[in-house]
Amino acid sequence: MSDDVAAEADDSGETASPEVEIEVERLYGAPVTEAFGQRALFPSLDTYLELCAELASQGFGQVVDLCVVDYLQYDRTDLPATVAPERFEVVVNLISHTRRERIRVRLQVADGVEVPSLFDIYPGTEAMEREAFDMFGVVFSDHPDMSRVLMPEEWVGYPLRKDYEIGRIPVQFKGAPSQR
Amino acid sequence: MTIAEESESTTQEAPERSEAPIAGASAEAPEAPIAGASAEAPEAPIAGGIVGTDDRVRSRDSAVLRMSEAEVGELSLDPSHELGESKMLINMGPSHPSTHGVLRLMLELEGETVLRSKPVIGYLHTGMEKTGEQLTYLQGCTNVTRMDYASPLFTELAFSLAVESLLELEVPERATWIRMLMCELNRMSSHLLFMATNGMDLGAVSMMIYGWRERELILRFFEKVTGLRMNHNYIRPGGVAADLPDGWAEDVIEFCDIIEPRLEEYDILMTGQPIWRERLQGVGVLNEAECLALGVTGPLLRASGSSWDLRRDMPYLAYDQVDFDVLVGSYGDSFDRYAIRLNEIRESMRIVRQCVEHMPAGDYRAQDKKVTPPPRARIDESMEALIHHFKIFTEGYKVPAGEAYAAVESPRGELGVYIVSDGSSTPYRMHVRAPSFVNLQSLPHLMEGGLIADAVAVISSVDPIMGEVDR
Numbered sequence: 001m002s003d004d005v006a007a008e009a010d011d012s013g014e015t016a017s018p019e020v021e022i023e024v025e026r027l028y029g030a031p032v033t034e035a036f037g038q039r040a041l042f043p044s045l046d047t048y049l050e051l052c053a054e055l056a057s058q059g060f061g062q063v064v065d066l067c068v069v070d071y072l073q074y075d076r077t078d079l080p081a082t083v084a085p086e087r088f089e090v091v092v093n094l095i096s097h098t099r100r101e102r103i104r105v106r107l108q109v110a111d112g113v114e115v116p117s118l119f120d121i122y123p124g125t126e127a128m129e130r131e132a133f134d135m136f137g138v139v140f141s142d143h144p145d146m147s148r149v150l151m152p153e154e155w156v157g158y159p160l161r162k163d164y165e166i167g168r169i170p171v172q173f174k175g176a177p178s179q180r
Numbered sequence: 181m182t183i184a185e186e187s188e189s190t191t192q193e194a195p196e197r198s199e200a201p202i203a204g205a206s207a208e209a210p211e212a213p214i215a216g217a218s219a220e221a222p223e224a225p226i227a228g229g230i231v232g233t234d235d236r237v238r239s240r241d242s243a244v245l246r247m248s249e250a251e252v253g254e255l256s257l258d259p260s261h262e263l264g265e266s267k268m269l270i271n272m273g274p275s276h277p278s279t280h281g282v283l284r285l286m287l288e289l290e291g292e293t294v295l296r297s298k299p300v301i302g303y304l305h306t307g308m309e310k311t312g313e314q315l316t317y318l319q320g321c322t323n324v325t326r327m328d329y330a331s332p333l334f335t336e337l338a339f340s341l342a343v344e345s346l347l348e349l350e351v352p353e354r355a356t357w358i359r360m361l362m363c364e365l366n367r368m369s370s371h372l373l374f375m376a377t378n379g380m381d382l383g384a385v386s387m388m389i390y391g392w393r394e395r396e397l398i399l400r401f402f403e404k405v406t407g408l409r410m411n412h413n414y415i416r417p418g419g420v421a422a423d424l425p426d427g428w429a430e431d432v433i434e435f436c437d438i439i440e441p442r443l444e445e446y447d448i449l450m451t452g453q454p455i456w457r458e459r460l461q462g463v464g465v466l467n468e469a470e471c472l473a474l475g476v477t478g479p480l481l482r483a484s485g486s487s488w489d490l491r492r493d494m495p496y497l498a499y500d501q502v503d504f505d506v507l508v509g510s511y512g513d514s515f516d517r518y519a520i521r522l523n524e525i526r527e528s529m530r531i532v533r534q535c536v537e538h539m540p541a542g543d544y545r546a547q548d549k550k551v552t553p554p555p556r557a558r559i560d561e562s563m564e565a566l567i568h569h570f571k572i573f574t575e576g577y578k579v580p581a582g583e584a585y586a587a588v589e590s591p592r593g594e595l596g597v598y599i600v601s602d603g604s605s606t607p608y609r610m611h612v613r614a615p616s617f618v619n620l621q622s623l624p625h626l627m628e629g630g631l632i633a634d635a636v637a638v639i640s641s642v643d644p645i646m647g648e649v650d651r
Contacts, residue, residue: 035584036345036582037345038584040583061472062473062475062477063475064475064477064596064613065585065596065598065611065613067598067611069583069600069608069609070609073608074600074602074608076581076602078581091583091598091611093585093598093613095594097486097488097493100494102494102585104585119240120238122473122475123238123474124473124474124475124476124618124621125475126244126621127618127620128475131617144244144246145244147248149302150301150302150305150650150651151302151305152302153248153249153250159307159310160307160309160310166310166314
């Protein structure tokens with residue numbers, strides 16, 4: 001495993017040498033990477049909506065999935081040289097039925113930064129963005145109903161964050177008589 | 181009402197729309213009172229799809245009741261609430277026989293008509309994605325198989341495919357075909373369960389018994405192969421857990437031969453029934469554009485006339501080597517969704533029979549020592565094999581760093597697993613794209629303007645599995 005990580009680090013090291021002008025491969029105006037035959041685009045927060053609208057007009061008619069990854073405990077090495085890693089990453093999986101291909105959009109988001117909602121382009125992201133908010137606390141601005149979806153409404157905390165401890169809430173069995 | 185069949189080889193440009201007699205193509209166009217879906221047959225919808233716009237689902241004040249539970253609770257107690265006197269807020273579920281588990285709906289009613297609604301979910305939420313981060317890749321399948329409990333093998337498959345693409349692991353041919361056989365059987369059992377519950381929800385109560393009866397035959401076979409009737413943990417990264425037992429082919433053919441004529445009985449019992457048609461035709465219409473906008477996949481999308489099936493359009497396993505048809509609907513209503521599922525049982529059976537015929541010999545799991553535990557017999561004679569076995573089951577195996585998404589066509593739509601690996605033996609992040617979770621978004625739009633009684637038909641035709649919705 002360590003070999004593989006080292007190999008990947010080498011790859012990105014090539015493009016990141018300080019003397020040369022950083023040149024990364026681009027697609028639809030955003031840096032692009034390919035791994036395991038799957039392409040990923042890396043827009044910035046400003047170009048995120050623009051890119052998704054462009055993808056929609058290019059035939060990517062459906063967002064199949066939107067989720068968030070919390071990179072608090074893992075320094076990943078697969079980002080293009082021009083993309084600065086942030087704590088959260090919003091991952092949008094799009095599909096084009098006419099071209100029969102998939103593409104992934106990976107957006108870097110710092111803690112506390114609002115992400116523009118994709119609702120107006122892809123209304124189907126409503127529930128997915130709600131889930132992302134519910135689990136990670138990433139707020140999507142201009143979302144029609146930014147509320148919790150899986151956890152109870154009055155819940156405090158964001159369970160899928162890496163600093164949200166498991167087992168922090170003791171399990172209580174109410175009404176079970178004690179033997180002692 | 182017709183179900184157009186599109187042959188596998190036919191491309192998107194030239195769909196051959198033939199009237200399939202099986203779905204009982206006799207009645208004329210249904211009245212479609214909901215949401216102004218056109219009642220006429222779309223004359224030449226090239227490349228499928230009911231013509232229509234998706235404005236309805238794009239609107240921000242659409243059929244979705246965008247209120248919190250607390251707000252609705254307060255409003256419903258106040259008789260002179262701001263919505264007007266004729267409107268009523270009512271709660272349905274989470275414990276309701278027709279909500280398929282613990283789905284709760286908040287409905288805004290005017291008389292018996294549903295205006296806006298909101299599904300309230302999360303009652304089965306147990307944090308399975310968080311749990312997935314604690315379990316090794318070997319244990320991961322045990323976790324994900326519990327999500328969609330009606331078709332557990334598909335989640336196992338998607339998880340395994342994602343892990344295998346990170347490992348860049350080749351799976352032997354026999355393992356691939358066993359996976360395909362088991363998944364198609366699972367699709368049959370899942371759709372039979374739908375037949376049973378859909379029948380029960382609409383008052384065809386005897387159908388419930390019949391659906392369960394046929395499903396039982398398949399579950400018995402699953403028990404024979406995997407040891408369990410549900411939550412099999414059978415498909416694992418690298419292959420499957422065990423080879424098929426002796427006499428499996430005869431078993432499969434035997435129960436396929438039993439189920440096939442019984443599907444004809446379903447046609448008599450339901451498909452051609454005037455009451456059945458009355459209850460389903462024109463109820464809960466969604467056109468193609470709306471389906472795409474809402475992220476809806478699976479039988480719901482195909483019912484809207486969009487010919488999209490990952491098995492044919494983005495083949496995985498060996499689906500490019502078997503012959504089957506992708507079924508599409510013409511009206512996007514509940515009847516189409518029912519008819520598509522019924523006929524998908526027949527298509528799955530076709531694939532199953534081909535699997536029986538073509539099942540290749542060979543190994544049922546990849547012989548990659550990093551991933552595959554040693555055979556049981558080796559443990560008795562070799563200390564190294566024992567250590568190897570112990571290491572794999574305690575520490576697990578390490579998966580190269582990276583991220584991958586793998587998707588399969590589950591009975592409910594696109595089921596995807598997104599895995600981020602940091603190079604250790606547990607996933608850094610494991611996310612499941614659950615088709616039921618996304619499809620459930622269409623519920624308010626499907627129910628808008630319909631009667632409460634139709635709401636039951638609509639929930640049933642979306643066929644959500646709450647274990648997968650809530651995860």
